[in-house]
Amino acid sequence: MxxxxxxxxxxxxxxxxxxxxxxxxxxxxxxxxxxxxxxxxxxxxxxxxxxxxxxxxxxxxxxxxxxxxxxxxxxxxxxxxxxxxxxxxxxxxxxxxxxxxxxxxxxxxSPYYPLWLTLMMTGFAALCFTMIFRGTIREAICAFFAGITVYIFKRIAKGFRLNFFLQNAVGGITAVLIGSLFKQMNIIPTISIMVIGTIMLLVPGITITNAIRDTFQGDYISGVTRGVEAFVTASGIAFGTAIGFVLTGVM
Known part of the structure; x- marks a missing residue:
C-alpha cells in the first residue's frame, strides 16, 4: 500500500x-x-x-x-x-x-498572485516593452492600460473555454482596438509601437524555451509538441492583430 x-x-x-x-x-x-x-x-x-x-x-x-x-x-x-x-x-x-x-x-x-498585483505587473511589463522598442512616454502609458485590458479579455476568453489559439487572437484584437481608441482620442500619433509592446505579453517565451531545452535533452516528442504549441500561439497572436488592423484601418 x-x-x-x-x-x-x-x-x-x-x-x-x-x-x-x-x-x-x-x-x-x-x-x-x-x-x-x-x-x-x-x-x-x-x-x-x-x-x-x-x-x-x-x-x-x-x-x-x-x-x-x-x-x-x-x-x-x-x-x-x-x-x-x-x-x-x-x-x-x-x-x-x-x-x-x-x-x-x-x-x-497555494494561492496565485492577487488579481490586482497581476494586473499591475502585466501593465508595467507592457509599459517596459514599449519603452524598449523606443516608444514615447505617452505610448508606454497607453500600453500600460492596454496590457491590463488584454489580460482581462484573455482571461474572459479562457473562462469561455476557448482554445489557446483563439485566446491569443482575442488578445491581439484587443491590443489593436485599445490602441485605435487612444489614437482616436489624439493621445498617440500611431499605434504600431504600443501594439508591439502590448502583444509581447502574449509571446510564448516559456513554451519556446522549454521546447528548446526538451529537444536538447533528447525529449524530442515533448520538444516538438511544445514547439507546435508555440507556433499555434504565435499564429493566434498574428491572426488577432491582423484582424484588429483590418477592422480599425489604423496603423
Whole structure:
C-alpha cells in the first residue's frame, strides 16, 4: 500500500510541475528522485506536456503503474521551485509519505498572485516593452492600460473555454482596438509601437524555451509538441492583430 501511495504522490508532484510550466526532463528527474528515495525499485517515468506515465516494482516483484492526464497549464514558477525543495527534503530530512502528501496539498492549494498585483505587473511589463522598442512616454502609458485590458479579455476568453489559439487572437484584437481608441482620442500619433509592446505579453517565451531545452535533452516528442504549441500561439497572436488592423484601418 505504501508503494502505491508513493507512486500516486510522485505522479501528483509531476502533474503540479507540468501544469506550472515545468520542463519534461525536470519533471521526470523529480519523479524518479521521489520514487527511489522511498525505495521503489525499477522506477520509470515517461512524461509528455499533456500527461505522464509512472511505474515501479514492489519488493515481491509485482509492478504498479499509473497514468495522469494534464489538461491545463498555468505558468507558476514558484510552484516548481516549491516541489523541487519538497522533493529534496525526502532525502535530507527523511520525511514520511504522509508528510510529503501534506506538503503537496499545501503547494497545490497555494494561492496565485492577487488579481490586482497581476494586473499591475502585466501593465508595467507592457509599459517596459514599449519603452524598449523606443516608444514615447505617452505610448508606454497607453500600453500600460492596454496590457491590463488584454489580460482581462484573455482571461474572459479562457473562462469561455476557448482554445489557446483563439485566446491569443482575442488578445491581439484587443491590443489593436485599445490602441485605435487612444489614437482616436489624439493621445498617440500611431499605434504600431504600443501594439508591439502590448502583444509581447502574449509571446510564448516559456513554451519556446522549454521546447528548446526538451529537444536538447533528447525529449524530442515533448520538444516538438511544445514547439507546435508555440507556433499555434504565435499564429493566434498574428491572426488577432491582423484582424484588429483590418477592422480599425489604423496603423
Amino acid at each position: 505504501q508503494n502505491e501511495l508513493v507512486i500516486k504522490l510522485a505522479s501528483l508532484a509531476g502533474q503540479i510541475m507540468l501544469e506550472a510550466g515545468g520542463e519534461t526532463y525536470r519533471v521526470e528527474d523529480t519523479i524518479n528522485r521521489i520514487l527511489t528515495s522511498y525505495g521503489i525499485t525499477n522506477a520509470q517515468s515517461f512524461v509528455m506536456p499533456t500527461g505522464l506515465v509512472i511505474s515501479g516494482e514492489h519488493l515481491d516483484g509485482t509492478t504498479v503503474s499509473l497514468v495522469r492526464r494534464v489538461n491545463a497549464i498555468n505558468v507558476d514558477l514558484e510552484k516548481i521551485s516549491m516541489i523541487n525543495d519538497l522533493s529534496r527534503r525526502i532525502t535530507q530530512d527523511k520525511i514520511t509519505p504522509d508528510e510529503f502528501e501534506e506538503g503537496l496539498k499545501e503547494i497545490s492549494l
